[in-house]
Amino acid sequence: MPNCLRIYTAGSEFLGFKTLTLREFAYKYSQDYFTHFKAGLNYPYSVAVSKKRLNLGSAVIAAAVMLFATGFTQALAQTTVPKLQITTIKTPTVQVVAPNGERGAAAAVLSQDLILLGGGQKGSNLYLYNLVSNSEQLLGQVIPANQRLNDSRFAITDIAVLSESDLQVNLLISYPAYQKNGRCVVVKLDNYKLTMGSKPVLSKVKNWFTSKPCVPVSAVQHAAGRLAVIDPQTAYLTIGDLGYSKIGSKTARGDLGSVFKVSAVKVEKISSGHRNQQGIVLIGTDLYTAEHGPRGGDELNLIKKGVDYGWPIVTYGQAYSSGDYVRPTRPGTHDGFELPIYQWTPSVAATELVQLPQTGDWGAWSSQLVMGTLKNESLIFIQLLSKEKVGQVSAVDVGERVRDLELLPNGKLLATTDSGKILLIGGGA
Numbered sequence: 001m002p003n004c005l006r007i008y009t010a011g012s013e014f015l016g017f018k019t020l021t022l023r024e025f026a027y028k029y030s031q032d033y034f035t036h037f038k039a040g041l042n043y044p045y046s047v048a049v050s051k052k053r054l055n056l057g058s059a060v061i062a063a064a065v066m067l068f069a070t071g072f073t074q075a076l077a078q079t080t081v082p083k084l085q086i087t088t089i090k091t092p093t094v095q096v097v098a099p100n101g102e103r104g105a106a107a108a109v110l111s112q113d114l115i116l117l118g119g120g121q122k123g124s125n126l127y128l129y130n131l132v133s134n135s136e137q138l139l140g141q142v143i144p145a146n147q148r149l150n151d152s153r154f155a156i157t158d159i160a161v162l163s164e165s166d167l168q169v170n171l172l173i174s175y176p177a178y179q180k181n182g183r184c185v186v187v188k189l190d191n192y193k194l195t196m197g198s199k200p201v202l203s204k205v206k207n208w209f210t211s212k213p214c215v216p217v218s219a220v221q222h223a224a225g226r227l228a229v230i231d232p233q234t235a236y237l238t239i240g241d242l243g244y245s246k247i248g249s250k251t252a253r254g255d256l257g258s259v260f261k262v263s264a265v266k267v268e269k270i271s272s273g274h275r276n277q278q279g280i281v282l283i284g285t286d287l288y289t290a291e292h293g294p295r296g297g298d299e300l301n302l303i304k305k306g307v308d309y310g311w312p313i314v315t316y317g318q319a320y321s322s323g324d325y326v327r328p329t330r331p332g333t334h335d336g337f338e339l340p341i342y343q344w345t346p347s348v349a350a351t352e353l354v355q356l357p358q359t360g361d362w363g364a365w366s367s368q369l370v371m372g373t374l375k376n377e378s379l380i381f382i383q384l385l386s387k388e389k390v391g392q393v394s395a396v397d398v399g400e401r402v403r404d405l406e407l408l409p410n411g412k413l414l415a416t417t418d419s420g421k422i423l424l425i426g427g428g429a
Contacts, residue, residue, distance in 0.1 A: 080363070082362070083428030084398070084428060085427070087424040087425075088421055088424075089131075091416075091422050093120065093136055094129070094420070095120075095121070095420030096122070098151050099151075101418075102152060102419065103155055103418055104402075105118055105416045106159050106416070107405075108161050109161070109406045109409070111164060111409070113132045114129065116129070116171070118156030118158075118173065122150075124141045124142055124145070124155070124156070124175075125141055126159075126173070126192075139202040142175065142192070143177065146178075151220065153176065154220065157224070158173070158174045158404075160228070160235055161229065162233070167196055169196065170192075170194075172227055172235055174223075174226075175223075175225065176220050185220055185223075186210050186215075187210070187223050187225050187239050188209065188211075189208045189210075191206050191207075208262050211255040215242050216244075222275065222276040222292075223239075223242060225240075226280040228280045228281060230261070236262075236303075237260045237261075238258075238277035240257065240276040241257040241276065245326060247312055247326055250272075255269070257274045257275065258274060259272075259289065270287075270305050271306070271308070272307075272309070275292055275312070276292040277290065278292060278350060279372070281353035283387075288353055290350035290351070290352070291350065292350060294317040295317045295320055297315040297344075298348055299316075299340035300369075301338070308338070312327075312329065314329070314334045316333070316343050317332075341390055342382065342390040347375055348374075349375035351374060351404065351405065352372050352402075354405050354407050361428065368383050369382040369383075370405070373395075374418070377398060377400055378402075380393060402416070411426075
């Protein structure tokens with residue numbers, strides 16, 4: 001039976017080819033998806049297929065021509081990998097420490113070389129840190145002692161600045177909270193006021209959000225709790241699945257695995273079907289999240305209102321073991337649900353997302369995305385060709401688990417690490 005040539009492409013990228021008999025093509029590969037691994041990254045999308053009756057020699061020649069043409073085009077479009085200039089500051093006071101490990105501080109940027117750091121040995125404290133004098137000042141305790149366990153996962157997950165003046169800062173602070181009566185955990189979002197002065201005063205205004213249901217303590221690291229400010233009265237909030245065994249039930253999971261739009265008076269669910277969205281950034285009106293998958297399948301998603309992103313039905317990752325809190329129904333695929341605009345397999349353990357400034361030392365990466373990672377100990381630079389299309393993706397090793405990532409007024413990045421450090425990161429353009 002004559003051979004046919006199957007050429008795989010994703011956009012303009014040549015992925016490979018395979019010679020098949022027509023019978024093989026019709027019955028075995030008609031529903032196939034091709035996954036291309038490149039530097040640990042893959043493109044999990046349906047690919048175009050060119051079918052022609054060719055002998056094996058013709059197939060090799062055709063594939064070689066396409067490889068040369070597409071490779072040459074990509075080389076011209078390739079953006080230089082960023083060169084980083086990193087200054088390290090040790091901040092052991094703000095590191096979260098517990099028998100199950102350490103965790104880096106949550107961070108938010110203020111004016112006048114000041115930043116807010118959330119953590120400390122018990123994960124509950126808010127600090128005012130001066131980047132000029134390299135000194136911190138304790139502002140107060142955010143998580144009540146009776147609402148946490150001696151566990152590094154019970155810590156402040158994010159801090160957002162709604163507004164700032166010379167005299168006052170309006171804040172949002174998120175964290176997982178242990179409910180002693182029910183022996184279960186929720187995610188809380190509280191509004192705080194910080195009155196500035198020689199002795200700043202931190203005071204709680206009100207609770208904006210408490211997730212439901214309260215679930216048994218399991219994967220508390222899946223709290224998410226990331227914040228993106230919309231305006232001085234409103235923000236987006238991510239809530240992870242908290243390791244809830246009933247996360248597959250839309251009724252039982254309630255608020256878990258979702259993105260919300262929140263204010264002091266209203267809570268609106270925007271999307272669902274998420275696992276652990278530890279990164280979030282708002283670019284204009286486009287909202288992006290970075291999400292942990294299980295053993296692969298970390299995702300970059302463009303969030304759309306009313307859309308289910310598939311967890312735990314689909315994921316490009318794989319289940320950890322038979323004893324995990326939930327096993328995905330259809331691992332290795334995203335069929336039937338919204339596709340991520342990019343995904344990583346193996347996992348990189350994605351954390352916070354930041355958009356780089358238009359000006360400064362970032363060169364061709366100006367206005368593009370950068371994402372922190374835990375497992376990969378790198379910053380991953382992501383080129384957006386359009387709001388739903390990713391171009392080049394480049395990982396740059398920083399040798400640290402990056403817990404939080406912020407943009408400073410001078411255009412540099414500020415990262416906090418699980419080893420208890422602050423990294424001040426500039427581009428080398």
